[in-house]
Each structure stands twice: as C-alpha cells, then as structure tokens.
C-alpha cells in the first residue's frame with residue numbers, strides 16, 4: 001500500500017541527499033506523501049510522546065546534544081513549528097534562539113561567533129529560529145558582503161558543523177517550504193487579523209519581491225550544505241499539520257537512533273531503604 005511505504009520512509013523522502021539537485025520551482029509545497037490529516041494528527045501525538053521520553057533520557061545521560069535548525073521564507077511557519085515541537089520537550093534541557101539582524105558588536109566578529117555561543121550543551125536540545133544560514137541567504141540576496149565572501153561560507157559552515165558533530169552534537173536542519181500563493185495568503189492574514197499585525201514587518205513586502213533571488217539562495221544552501229552528518233530536510237509546509245508531522249517524525253527517529261541511556265545507578269542502590 002502506497003500509504004504504508006510513505007509512512008515507513010517519510011524521513012528518507014524528505015532528506016536532501018548530499019550531491020542532489022534541488023529545483024524549488026518544481027517542488028510541491030502542498031504535498032503530504034499520502035498522509036491524511038486525521039491519521040497525521042494521531043501519529044504526530046505518538047511522535048510527541050516518544051520525543052518527551054527520549055529528551056529526558058538525553059538530559060539524564062548528559063553526554064551528547066541535539067541541534068535543530070529551522071529556516072524558511074517569511075511566514076513559512078518557523079514559529080509555529082517551534083511551538084509544536086516545544087510541546088513535547090521539557091523546557092529544562094531545551095533552548096530556543098532566534099537570530100535577528102546582527103548587532104554592531106556581532107558584526108565586528110566572524111559570522112559564526114554569535115551562533116556558536118548558542119549551540120546546545122551536553123544533554124540539551126537547542127532550536128535555532130533562523131541561524132548561520134542567514135549569512136548565505138539574506139546576506140547574499142542583499143549583497144551585504146562581496147560574492148567571494150559568501151561563496152566560501154558553504155565550505156566554512158560544513159567544516160564548522162563537522163566540528164560540532166565530532167564533539168557530540170547531532171545536527172538536523174529543516175527548510176520549511178511554502179509556495180508564493182501560500183505566502184501571500186499568510187501575509188494577508190497577518191494584516192487582516194488585528195492580533196496578528198505585530199507579526200507583519202515593513203520588510204516583508206520588499207523581501208517577497210525578491211522571491212526568485214531567495215529561491216536560488218535556498219537551492220544553493222540545500223545543495224551545498226546537506227551532508228551525511230548534518231542533513232537538510234526539505235519540508236512541504238503549506239499544510240501545517242503535515243509540516244508538524246514531518247518535523248516530529250524526523251526528530252523522533254533521530255533521537256531513537258541516538259539511543260540515549262539513563263546513567264547506571266550506584267551499585268547496591270536497590271537495597272537502600274529511606275529511614276523514617
């Protein structure tokens with residue numbers, strides 16, 4: 001049954017294999033790989049329960065860490081994904097960092113300086129809402145540094161991520177892809193709903209006009225920085241329920257494969273009786 005196959009290999013279907021070519025113009029942001037909303041929501045709840053248990057084991061083990069990177073164009077659903085994923089995690093042992101326009105102090109350092117500080121400590125999960133990838137996205141699209149400077153960053157980023165991996169941090173990167181029509185609807189909704197207006201930024205419209213430049217920058221990012229140890233997952237994100245299912249599934253599989261263990265108890269502990 002096509003459905004079952006899709007279920008078994010959802011992570012594989014979404015992973016960007018190193019060396020593959022990406023054409024976002026031909027990528028279907030509506031796609032759900034055979035999943036129906038109801039089943040997806042049930043399965044999603046199961047993944048969340050797994051995530052809760054596995055994160056506790058990661059924290060108890062205290063030896064390794066997980067870094068989750070979220071990228072996507074404005075209104076792609078980065079905030080919503082974080083809310084959903086955070087539901088599963090104990091806030092103790094999980095950090096969320098949003099990366100904005102760098103401060104003047106940050107700009108006086110190399111672009112990874114401000115990022116490195118927020119990578120997860122042993123036992124922890126760190127979620128990045130935007131990341132060092134902005135330095136090959138908005139920085140490239142707006143020409144904030146010369147071409148030869150941003151071009152070498154793909155290699156630098158791969159090197160830096162390898163360093164993190166070798167030091168015990170597992171990295172999973174999610175690119176949430178919505179299409180142009182979906183972005184128009186979501187931005188319009190931010191304007192129409194008074195409680196969402198704070199989310200609309202004056203830069204959202206000029207950025208939207210640069211759709212094609214961003215598309216090229218996203219494609220290059222996916223092609224050049226999806227590595228075996230720090231892969232990108234290209235998530236069709238028009239449907240929020242599928243996006244949530246996809247991210248939870250990949251994370252649950254990742255933590256399951258890491259198989260964190262509770263530390264061994266002191267010998268003889270089972271014989272201890274707490275005195276009255």
Ligand code: AMP
Pocket residue numbers: 098099100101102130131134135138139201203
């Ligand atoms: P938001 O995520 O909507 O709060 O917006 C944050 C803004 O900061 C986005 O427009 C990002 O593109 C921008 N930003 C993040 N990192 C950088 C960077 N390294 N250089 C320039 N702009 C950045």
Ligand code: MG
Pocket residue numbers: 074075199201
């Ligand atoms: Mg914004």
